[in-house]
Amino acid sequence: MTGGPVIETRGLTKRYGGTTAVDGIDLAIRRGEIFGLLGPNGAGKTTTILMLLGLTDKTAGTVSVLGFDPARQPLQVKRRVGYMPDSVGFYDNLTARENLRYTARLAGLAREEAEARIADGLRRVSLTHVIDRKVGTFSHGMRRRLGLAEIVLKQAEIAILDEPTSGLDPEATYEILNMIRDLKAHDVAVVLSSHMLDQVQRICDRVALFNRGKIALLGSVPELAQQVLGGGHTTVVEAEGADLATVLADLPGARRIIPGEGNTFRVLADRDLRSDVARRVTAAGGRLLRLNVEEPSLDAIYRRYFEDSRRAA
Amino acid sequence: MPSIDVTSKTPAARREGSPWTGLGAVFLKEFADHVSGVRMRVLEWLVLLFGLAAVYSAIQDLRSVAAQDPFLFLRLFTLARDPLPSFVGLLGFLIPLVSIGLGFDAVNSEFNRRTLSRVLAQPIYRDALLFGKFFASLATLSVSLVALWLLIVGLGLLLLGVPPSGEEVARGLVFLAASIAYGGVWLAAAILFSVLFRSAATSALCALGLWLLLSVLWPMLAQFIPQAILPSDTMILFGVPSVEQLQMQLTLARLSPNTLYAEAVQAMLNPTTRSLGLVFPQQMVGAVRGTPLPFGQSLLLVWPQITGLIASAIVLFVITYVSFQRQEVRA
Numbered sequence: 318m319t320g321g322p323v324i325e326t327r328g329l330t331k332r333y334g335g336t337t338a339v340d341g342i343d344l345a346i347r348r349g350e351i352f353g354l355l356g357p358n359g360a361g362k363t364t365t366i367l368m369l370l371g372l373t374d375k376t377a378g379t380v381s382v383l384g385f386d387p388a389r390q391p392l393q394v395k396r397r398v399g400y401m402p403d404s405v406g407f408y409d410n411l412t413a414r415e416n417l418r419y420t421a422r423l424a425g426l427a428r429e430e431a432e433a434r435i436a437d438g439l440r441r442v443s444l445t446h447v448i449d450r451k452v453g454t455f456s457h458g459m460r461r462r463l464g465l466a467e468i469v470l471k472q473a474e475i476a477i478l479d480e481p482t483s484g485l486d487p488e489a490t491y492e493i494l495n496m497i498r499d500l501k502a503h504d505v506a507v508v509l510s511s512h513m514l515d516q517v518q519r520i521c522d523r524v525a526l527f528n529r530g531k532i533a534l535l536g537s538v539p540e541l542a543q544q545v546l547g548g549g550h551t552t553v554v555e556a557e558g559a560d561l562a563t564v565l566a567d568l569p570g571a572r573r574i575i576p577g578e579g580n581t582f583r584v585l586a587d588r589d590l591r592s593d594v595a596r597r598v599t600a601a602g603g604r605l606l607r608l609n610v611e612e613p614s615l616d617a618i619y620r621r622y623f624e625d626s627r628r629a630a
Numbered sequence: 631m632p633s634i635d636v637t638s639k640t641p642a643a644r645r646e647g648s649p650w651t652g653l654g655a656v657f658l659k660e661f662a663d664h665v666s667g668v669r670m671r672v673l674e675w676l677v678l679l680f681g682l683a684a685v686y687s688a689i690q691d692l693r694s695v696a697a698q699d700p701f702l703f704l705r706l707f708t709l710a711r712d713p714l715p716s717f718v719g720l721l722g723f724l725i726p727l728v729s730i731g732l733g734f735d736a737v738n739s740e741f742n743r744r745t746l747s748r749v750l751a752q753p754i755y756r757d758a759l760l761f762g763k764f765f766a767s768l769a770t771l772s773v774s775l776v777a778l779w780l781l782i783v784g785l786g787l788l789l790l791g792v793p794p795s796g797e798e799v800a801r802g803l804v805f806l807a808a809s810i811a812y813g814g815v816w817l818a819a820a821i822l823f824s825v826l827f828r829s830a831a832t833s834a835l836c837a838l839g840l841w842l843l844l845s846v847l848w849p850m851l852a853q854f855i856p857q858a859i860l861p862s863d864t865m866i867l868f869g870v871p872s873v874e875q876l877q878m879q880l881t882l883a884r885l886s887p888n889t890l891y892a893e894a895v896q897a898m899l900n901p902t903t904r905s906l907g908l909v910f911p912q913q914m915v916g917a918v919r920g921t922p923l924p925f926g927q928s929l930l931l932v933w934p935q936i937t938g939l940i941a942s943a944i945v946l947f948v949i950t951y952v953s954f955q956r957q958e959v960r961a
Contacts, residue, residue, distance in 0.1 A: 363960060370751055372959045392647035392753045400751035406744025410663075422655035423752035464748070 323348050323475055323506045324369060328378035331364050338364045340530035341378065346508060348474075351501050353517040354510040355619065356527030362510040363403065365527075366477055369508070370400055383474060396424065399468025403479040405460055409453035413444060413463055416452055420467050431470075438466035442496055458489030465496050468505075476500050478509040482516055494520050518615040526622065533622060542613030545622050551611040552584040553577075554594050559603025568593060581607070645755075652754030656762025657769075664732060664770040673728045674774055678781075680724060684710075684717040685782050689789045701922065703794040704801060704899045706786045717782065718895045721809060722888065723845065726816040728774070730837040732767040733820030735830040737954065742830065747959045760954050764821060764947065771813045779806050797901075797925050804929060804936075805898045811939040812891040816841070818946035825954045844886040852882035876908055887942055894935040897928055906931060 322345040331339040339361040346352045354362045367373040371387030385393045407416045421431035442462040468476045482490045511517045526534040561582050573585040664670050688709035710716035740746040823833040856879045862872035883889045897903045901922030
């Protein structure tokens with residue numbers, strides 16, 4: 318469990334003809350973390366992933382995956398990295414077990430070892446009950462789970478998941494997210510791309526926001542909030558029996574006070590003002606109904622960032 | 631721009647690991663798919679029924695003919711009785727059909743099922759996938775053809791009651807090899823279309839179109855083109871093509887694998903065939919007409935044809951290989 322990065326890219330660039338799909342990406346992803354690649358469609362997320370796997374040649378820059386160069390040593394990289402593509406496909410005429418057996422054979426596993434790992438992989442994604450059913454009958458969620466089982470089967474050190482939850486119902490999404498956490502618990506570095514921001518927020522340790530082939534923002538969600546939204550803390554207050562507008566008017570430390578519906582106010586500040594607000598409201602004889610700090614949402618960060626960049630353009 | 635040092639760059643650009651890694655796995659999987667697939671079952675029955683019909687009618691004829699023919703067994707393959715064509719005639723169009731049927735969706739089906747990127751993310755090179763698919767289809771085709779060949783020889787033994795001579799067996803085996811090479815050409819063409827076109831229907835249509843072009847249209851074109859570009863007095867005066875025209879006609883016709891296969895089969899199964907090109911009367915001076923060539927001479931005669939078939943299969947496969955390597959994985 319070393320702290321060094323398992324994936325490292327420097328100035329990674331991919332050009333198709335005249336267009337630049339990926340433009341000088343610098344990444345360092347550590348073991349045991351869940352790293353999110355976010356951005357609109359066509360921002361270069363999938364191209365970056367394919368370059369990490371050596372499935373697409375890079376135009377410039379360096380990539381190192383577990384110390385190997387995917388362009389020169391693709392077999393070494395692919396032996397250690399599990400990949401689940403966007404809307405992963407399996408052979409519909411084969412059963413779950415047969416599909417995984419094919420993967421195991423491609424990975425060069427011995428037969429007995431493969432059978433044990435297949436059973437274990439399917440157990441971890443709770444597909445044991447359909448092990449001998451044709452994949453043609455599987456739902457989207459079950460196919461994704463089978464894709465994760467494949468990664469488990471390979472005992473991959475890095476799992477790269479392209480849009481692992483797109484097109485899934487909430488229940489299936491919840492299951493997939495839990496399985497991704499389970500991968501992390503097994504000390505696997507997880508890289509996932511997504512545009513489902515609230516889900517990414519829930520499970521990612523760090524995210525990189527892609528915009529037109531470049532990484533616009535990189536860091537944990539609170540860090541990004543600090544960077545983009547500026548204000549660290551937003552406190553939501555709701556009270557009865559006191560005029561909050563006057564009570565909160567000259568609150569020290571508050572930068573802005575935004576009235577909401579009814580007797581609700583939002584207080585923007587650089588630090589946590591909850592205790593100050595509570596003291597003021599009770600001192601003014603009001604009954605405090607709600608007092609909480611709003612988590613900075615990735616959705617808000619994302620939208621604000623793109624609004625800003627559009628305005629700047 | 632500084633000059634690029636090629637010698638120091640080459641080892642850096644070289645990929646590590648064998649391109650054959652995983653070939654066996656792909657081969658076995660594809661072979662199992664073919665053998666158990668419904669499509670293969672249909673094609674096999676087609677070949678089997680047509681083959682049986684042709685051989686049965688040939689045997690009816692052979693029984694009435696005096697059994698003095700030294701190559702009685704080979705007649706099984708070549709004898710035609712209306713309305714059925716001979717067995718080799720049937721093979722001439724069934725082999726391309728079966729090959730196209732096996733290959734037309736080899737690569738694009740992986741795209742459409744969205745399995746390609748997942749399979750290529752396993753520790754194999756693209757080479758293994760393409761080679762595995764080609765060889766598995768070729769093996770399927772070969773197994774069917776060998777089975778059919780054995781069936782016909784067996785039927786001949788039972789119904790004619792005469793064992794084939796060693797030479798007949800040798801000629802039959804060369805015929806089998808030529809058939810497999812011919813199948814390989816069409817297989818490579820079908821797989822090429824499956825790489826070029828994302829839609830399986832387009833790929834199948836193009837492969838069938840090419841086949842129709844080469845089997846129906848090309849022989850006619852091969853006849854007309856020399857007359858158009860090489861005008862000759864004999865043609866104008868007597869309506870007979872000149873030697874140059876005939877030679878060009880032959881060269882053009884041989885661009886089609888169908889012609890190559892037909893010639894190879896003709897020379898192998900009809901031992902009296904002395905030449906596959908033009909023969910002038912003065913070249914036949916001293917020859918005893920109607921006497922068969924020895925096996926070695928017949929083999930020499932068809933050698934260019936068989937080489938040509940194998941070479942066209944390889945060329946088509948190389949084009950397929952290059953375009954597949956350059957293709958982007960993402961759909």
